[in-house]
Amino acid sequence: MQDRPTRVPKNGDVERPNSARLYDYLLGGAHNFAVDRALAEEHIKVLPADEICRSSRSFLRRVVRLCVASGVRQFLDLGSGIPTAGNVHEVAQLAEPAARVVYVDDEAVTVAHSRAMLKGNPRAAIVHADVRDHAAVLGSPEVRSLIDLDEPVALLMFGILPFLTGADEAAAVVAGYREAVAPGSLIAVSHFTADAEPALASAMVELAAQRGTPITVRSKDQVASLFDGLELLEPGLVVVSQWRGDGEVSGSPAAESVSWGAVGRVPHE
Numbered sequence: 001m002q003d004r005p006t007r008v009p010k011n012g013d014v015e016r017p018n019s020a021r022l023y024d025y026l027l028g029g030a031h032n033f034a035v036d037r038a039l040a041e042e043h044i045k046v047l048p049a050d051e052i053c054r055s056s057r058s059f060l061r062r063v064v065r066l067c068v069a070s071g072v073r074q075f076l077d078l079g080s081g082i083p084t085a086g087n088v089h090e091v092a093q094l095a096e097p098a099a100r101v102v103y104v105d106d107e108a109v110t111v112a113h114s115r116a117m118l119k120g121n122p123r124a125a126i127v128h129a130d131v132r133d134h135a136a137v138l139g140s141p142e143v144r145s146l147i148d149l150d151e152p153v154a155l156l157m158f159g160i161l162p163f164l165t166g167a168d169e170a171a172a173v174v175a176g177y178r179e180a181v182a183p184g185s186l187i188a189v190s191h192f193t194a195d196a197e198p199a200l201a202s203a204m205v206e207l208a209a210q211r212g213t214p215i216t217v218r219s220k221d222q223v224a225s226l227f228d229g230l231e232l233l234e235p236g237l238v239v240v241s242q243w244r245g246d247g248e249v250s251g252s253p254a255a256e257s258v259s260w261g262a263v264g265r266v267p268h269e
């Protein structure tokens with residue numbers, strides 16, 4: 001793609017690399033700029049960043065298919081990045097054409113790319129908002145028109161919670177959405193950890209800090225506490241590659257164990 005496509009908004013920063021476009025490049029997508037590609041190559045020199053992204057995306061696909069198979073027809077994907085390379089609306093709508101998907105991201109260029117990609121899809125949209133602002137997300141025209149909060153929703157938080165670095169921020173974000181959704185809703189999380197691969201995790205944290213988007217890793221107990229009061233679906237909280245793995249191998253054992261993942265169901269009272 002061009003380095004300055006016309007759909008980039010005036011306030012979009014195409015001179016500085018950004019997490020979503022970096023991730024897009026690492027997944028083989030075309031929605032990235034030269035600065036993102038250069039930084040991605042720097043990352044690959046010190047850690048298996050492409051394998052980590054593929055493993056995470058494979059988890060996403062398995063979770064979305066499980067949600068559809070469980071009868072959930074609406075998805076709210078928080079911190080969605082660019083919906084490229086087999087993202088939620090493609091996987092969900094392939095399995096169930098009536099599935100509705102709302103993406104949320106706070107980064108202007110990512111949102112512009114997403115809007116362009118979703119044009120012509122009446123059942124998918126993106127909200128430009130900070131996920132910490134529950135009212136802005138849940139009250140947005142996109143959520144109000146595509147998501148019925150009286151029916152079960154799949155709340156997807158893949159790779160977003162590490163960006164909420166405050167001690168209680170991740171828990172507060174999860175709790176706020178959980179309170180807004182109907183019983184039977186599913187909450188899916190993947191979260192970077194240092195539990196299995198501390199050196200790899202510290203390289204990821206350092207690189208994120210260098211690019212100006214600090215992240216934090218959380219332990220298994222910390223991630224487990226995000227699911228307090230939810231019914232964890234089998235196999236519980238495990239490294240993402242082990243969550244209902246379908247034999248697909250996305251990377252090296254190290255790359256496959258940098259994130260915890262689980263899906264919990266909001267119980268009926």
Ligand SMILES: C[S@@+](CC[C@H](N)C(=O)[O-])C[C@H]1O[C@@H](n2cnc3c(N)ncnc32)[C@H](O)[C@@H]1O
Pocket residue numbers: 019020023056057060078079080081082104105106107110129130131132157158159160163164
């Ligand atoms: C590592 S990417 C994950 C993308 C996608 N969920 C996936 O797993 O393929 C994290 C995304 O979260 C977004 N993000 C970070 N902090 C955010 C916030 N406070 N509100 C909304 N989006 C945020 C970033 O812009 C980025 O697109």
